[in-house]
Amino acid sequence: MPITRTLNAADITAAVAALCGQAARVAPPEMRAAVADAVAREASPAGQDVLRRLVENYDVAARTGLPMCQDTGLAILLVEIGQDLHVEGDLEAALHAGVARGYAAHYLRKSVVNHPLRRVNTGDNTPAILHLRVVPGDRLRLVLLPKGGGSENAGALQMLKPADGAAGVMDFVVARVSAEAVNACPPLVIGVGIGGNFDTVAFLAKEALLRPLGTPNPDPEDAALEAELLQRINALGIGPAGFGGTVTALAVHVATAPCHIASLPCAVTLQCNANRRAEVVL
């Protein structure tokens, strides 16, 4: 009889609720550092002022417990469940319940409507967006990525042609950022998904945001693509808060996946300056 580790659904709910409060209030240290460091690269005095105030805002949020952004987002949960782990109870229900509890307990905004056209607020910020993956081991890893609506609306997906190549990918990404960055609360982190298919390319872009800020892509060619995209995006002049400047994006993260011989799927997601993330391993 193999030994299986057991986790209670109630403990998972409590862990998710705690993540909701943490993500909303405490900026990841590397994000705070990236915004603070950007002051030295920002040519515009107004842009520098915006960057300094954003750092102050992170600190005020951490100190007062107020959320750093009023849009506390859709709760995106990336869940890695060890194949040797047994969950006592309903895992998905426990995850949603954790979001409901966390958004209530921590005075976060409830930003979910029940139907895209009839639009009645569900009142507890559920349902969350769940991405579940089975992995080796007996642990449960929970990553919460709350994503605001303004920056989420700025994303786009394009099924490019293979002949479009890297140049086509870059033109698509830069055009989208050029059109939408001002709406998405710069300075931004840009996630780019390339490959996979229509289903998976948007998630690739989202997952790319989770790579630690400042670490380039391990693939040298993809890293070069990231560097060129960042240079072109910051040449747009949009700047912090859109008031003009040289720091529109802090980083571009590219993630790739194999794809069909006929396809070159590409997705870009714009992450705002409230680049929130919290995680726990149970």
Next chain:
Amino acid sequence: MPDTEPLLLTTPLTEAKARALRAGDRVRLNGIIFTGRDAAHRRLTALLDAGEPLPVDLHDAILYYVGPTPAPPGFPIGAAGPTTAGRMDAYAPRLIRECGLRGMIGKGARRPEVVQACIDYGAVYFGAIGGLAALLGQCITAAEVVAYPDLGPEAIYRFTVRDFPLVVVNDTLGGDAYRDGRRRYAAPPPP
């Protein structure tokens, strides 16, 4: 912008005050403002269609596009930074034209119809810094829901603000601080 002191502005925002503002001016706003975002705008427009009175008087008023977080104990309101103004573009010109709405606060660019309504009727669009929500929440000294409590974060609130930091984005002459700032700092295209 930061090298000059911000202008002190108090509500109500009269047409004369609005027409004196210029794109790029930094402003510290004091007084009373109302909140409204997508769902509230839809309801206000439906009332106009029906010829019925609005629950708030928008004449010489400022609408802040925001859905705040709930007030934790001891705070008048939670975090309260701007939402994307472009989603209100479908409604804003009518509120300016028919209701005398004088100011809007949000983030992001407006459509030409809104810019034109600002010129024609003497209204102003102010940009707040998106993502500055904890700090901006602390500039709100009182908050009260005055309409549509069933909409939750999309209800219309009446905020009392103190030294609320803003930049004039679209003025009454067609000026645009986002466009100007971008032109100033855009790198020349590669040869």
